[in-house]
Amino acid sequence: MKAAALYARISADRRGNEAGVTRQIDECRAWAERNGVTVAEVYVDNDISAYRGKSRPEYRRMCEDVKASIRDGVIAWHLDRLHRNPIELEEFIVLIEATGAEVRTVTGGDYDLSTSDGRAMARVVGAFARKESEDKSRRIKSEQHQRAHAGKRSWGGTRAYGYSADHRKLVPKEGAIIKEAAKRILAGETLRSVCVDLNARHVPTVTGKEWTTTVLRRILTSGAISAQVVYQGEIVAPGDWPAVITPSETARLRTKLLDPARRTNRAPRRYPLMGLVRCGICGAKMVSRPRGDGARRYFCAKGPGFAGCGHMAILSEPLEQFVADAVLHRLDTPDLQRALLQQVSQDDEADALQRQIDDARVDLENLATVHGEGHITLAEWLAARKPIEARIDNAARYMSRLTRTTALEGFVGNSEALRGQWTSLGPARQRAIVAALIDHLTIASAVKGRNIFDPNRIGVLWRA
Numbered sequence: 001m002k003a004a005a006l007y008a009r010i011s012a013d014r015r016g017n018e019a020g021v022t023r024q025i026d027e028c029r030a031w032a033e034r035n036g037v038t039v040a041e042v043y044v045d046n047d048i049s050a051y052r053g054k055s056r057p058e059y060r061r062m063c064e065d066v067k068a069s070i071r072d073g074v075i076a077w078h079l080d081r082l083h084r085n086p087i088e089l090e091e092f093i094v095l096i097e098a099t100g101a102e103v104r105t106v107t108g109g110d111y112d113l114s115t116s117d118g119r120a121m122a123r124v125v126g127a128f129a130r131k132e133s134e135d136k137s138r139r140i141k142s143e144q145h146q147r148a149h150a151g152k153r154s155w156g157g158t159r160a161y162g163y164s165a166d167h168r169k170l171v172p173k174e175g176a177i178i179k180e181a182a183k184r185i186l187a188g189e190t191l192r193s194v195c196v197d198l199n200a201r202h203v204p205t206v207t208g209k210e211w212t213t214t215v216l217r218r219i220l221t222s223g224a225i226s227a228q229v230v231y232q233g234e235i236v237a238p239g240d241w242p243a244v245i246t247p248s249e250t251a252r253l254r255t256k257l258l259d260p261a262r263r264t265n266r267a268p269r270r271y272p273l274m275g276l277v278r279c280g281i282c283g284a285k286m287v288s289r290p291r292g293d294g295a296r297r298y299f300c301a302k303g304p305g306f307a308g309c310g311h312m313a314i315l316s317e318p319l320e321q322f323v324a325d326a327v328l329h330r331l332d333t334p335d336l337q338r339a340l341l342q343q344v345s346q347d348d349e350a351d352a353l354q355r356q357i358d359d360a361r362v363d364l365e366n367l368a369t370v371h372g373e374g375h376i377t378l379a380e381w382l383a384a385r386k387p388i389e390a391r392i393d394n395a396a397r398y399m400s401r402l403t404r405t406t407a408l409e410g411f412v413g414n415s416e417a418l419r420g421q422w423t424s425l426g427p428a429r430q431r432a433i434v435a436a437l438i439d440h441l442t443i444a445s446a447v448k449g450r451n452i453f454d455p456n457r458i459g460v461l462w463r464a
């Protein structure tokens with residue numbers, strides 16, 4: 001190869017890891033150098049969403065260049081960077097056979113088109129897909145490709161939770177668990193607290209083992225449960241099997257559970273009112289600090305790292321009980337029901353925010369491309385990322401406010417249902433519900449000599 005094309009593709013699974021394309025390019029260049037191949041041009045496509053970015057202009061341009069013999073070979077990091085479905089693979093094989101251009105992948109790959117074995121294998125994959133999909137949409141072919149390509153990832157292996165073995169039918173009981181878990185996570189509960197609850201209720205997983213956060217995260221972030229084809233961690237197309245949740249819910253779950261910055265493996269809070277309790281003397285947020293005898297308490301801490309005065313403390317248990325009662329009462333007030341009804345359609349708003357987040361991520365990827373191609377320095381890259389990351393943070397923050405109605409869903413005007421469940425909900429879920437209703441609590445000083453819990457000390461600022 002004297003004038004090879006280097007092709008790299010960024011895809012959605014590179015979330016938060018912009019080195020993706022840089023690494024593809026770097027490794028391809030290194031490979032070329034080792035093998036005495038001249039890289040004539042680098043072609044990079046931004047393929048964040050298979051729904052939106054179908055055309056891959058740089059890939060097309062590269063194919064034209066190969067066809068015109070301007071390029072005599074193609075280097076890619078892996079074959080999956082070149083082809084997203086059997087049609088593209090077939091077209092590419094035709095092109096390669098016609099031009100005699102060489103194809104090399106840095107990571108080897110099972111179907112290296114430069115070997116006859118690789119070509120045979122690739123054709124089997126393509127033929128399989130063609131035979132199967134005469135009357136099906138191209139999107140379904142990409143699912144076939146996914147199965148063929150990933151090999152072990154056929155529906156025939158371990159049954160997917162929520163689905164029959166052939167993935168054609170729903171298992172209603174399991175579907176209900178998926179729905180419940182999705183709803184609870186979107187309402188602000190942690191993976192861990194949902195797992196603890198499922199295990200306590202003896203709900204079995206697909207293998208009959210106990211629920212772990214890893215298993216639950218994998219299920220909830222998989223596009224498969226909203227009937228979307230996932231290829232190497234990236235949602236590429238709609239599937240043709242029944243959905244348990246909506247694609248919009250999947251998008252929100254993925255944002256919540258896959259973004260490393262937002263990932264929480266922490267144990268559930270033992271202090272459900274953390275961050276909501278303020279000192280009536282100095283206004284600082286009170287922190288959790290057990291008394292000498294171990295009784296849980298909120299305390300206005302002073303000293304390094306704390307903004308408080310050190311003069312206010314209140315025992316957690318009676319306070320939490322008081323707040324629970326207040327919240328349950330509040331749920332039945334007409335005021336609240338009106339306020340919640342006035343909120344604009346939550347799903348629309350969440351979708352809009354999700355789009356903002358997606359767009360910002362595309363910008364990040366684009367920026368990475370520019371850096372990857374050497375147009376800007378590392379320092380410039382890092383500086384330019386900041387405002388985009390701020391946009392993502394902002395949108396994510398607004399999105400978390402939207403969980404307010406989700407947290408309260410089913411309970412407004414029906415406090416009895418919640419009262420029955422309250423103690424079993426766990427601190428994370430309790431907190432989500434309390435925070436949906438209460439802006440903050442202000443604690444006043446205790447009357448000297450009174451050791452019993454005094455509700456008059458507590459001021460509640462309700463949210464609108």
Ligand SMILES: [Zn+2]
Nearest residue numbers: 279282300309
């Ligand atoms: Zn204070």
